[in-house]
Amino acid sequence: MSHGYKSNSLSWKSSDHYLWSVEEILGRGATAVVHKAVRKDNGEGCAVKVFHDRVTFHHSSVPRRELDIVTSLNHKNVIRIFGIDVDSSGIHVLGMEYCRAGSVFTQLDKPENAFGFPEEEFLRVLSDIAHGMHYLKQNGIIHRDIKPGNIMKFIDDDGR
Numbered sequence: 001m002s003h004g005y006k007s008n009s010l011s012w013k014s015s016d017h018y019l020w021s022v023e024e025i026l027g028r029g030a031t032a033v034v035h036k037a038v039r040k041d042n043g044e045g046c047a048v049k050v051f052h053d054r055v056t057f058h059h060s061s062v063p064r065r066e067l068d069i070v071t072s073l074n075h076k077n078v079i080r081i082f083g084i085d086v087d088s089s090g091i092h093v094l095g096m097e098y099c100r101a102g103s104v105f106t107q108l109d110k111p112e113n114a115f116g117f118p119e120e121e122f123l124r125v126l127s128d129i130a131h132g133m134h135y136l137k138q139n140g141i142i143h144r145d146i147k148p149g150n151i152m153k154f155i156d157d158d159g160r
Helices: 053-058 061-070 104-108 119-138
Strands: 012-014 018-028 032-039 045-051 081-086 092-096
Touching: 018 045, 032 092
Parallel strands: none
Antiparallel strands: 012 018, 018 032, 032 045, 045 092, 081 092
16 A cells, blocks of 8 residues: 655654654644654555644643544534544544645645635635534534634545
8 A cells, every 4th residue: 555655764653553754744733733644554644633742741631632522523524533542652643634735724825825715716615614613513512723724625536
């Protein structure tokens, strides 16, 4: 199974279920760093959210709470969470769906989007966000950090 990783000088980390390069960073936040990864069970690409030491060791309920909330969710506008692991140094790692198009923030940073998305795409993104948020609300969940960097753009097989 090819997962697109080359054997070179990259630094690798792993847990029981995931393998990732520490250099392939998809995003950074207050509680974690997200890396492009691969699932060991099937070789599929995914993302891993590697929680900072202080979160793992001082606020260990944060990853577990996030996992408990989102593993039960099933909606096309909400990122799928595969599970939680611990790496060799005891750091919590959350495996999740990989969105190859990146975040809305990275999309808006492209020169062709300097003045925002084209109207049709903007309306589609807005509709998808609204549907995802409605689903979360129906399930008693409030996402308290909605921002372009936390809204991922997923490209369906049909290119949408």
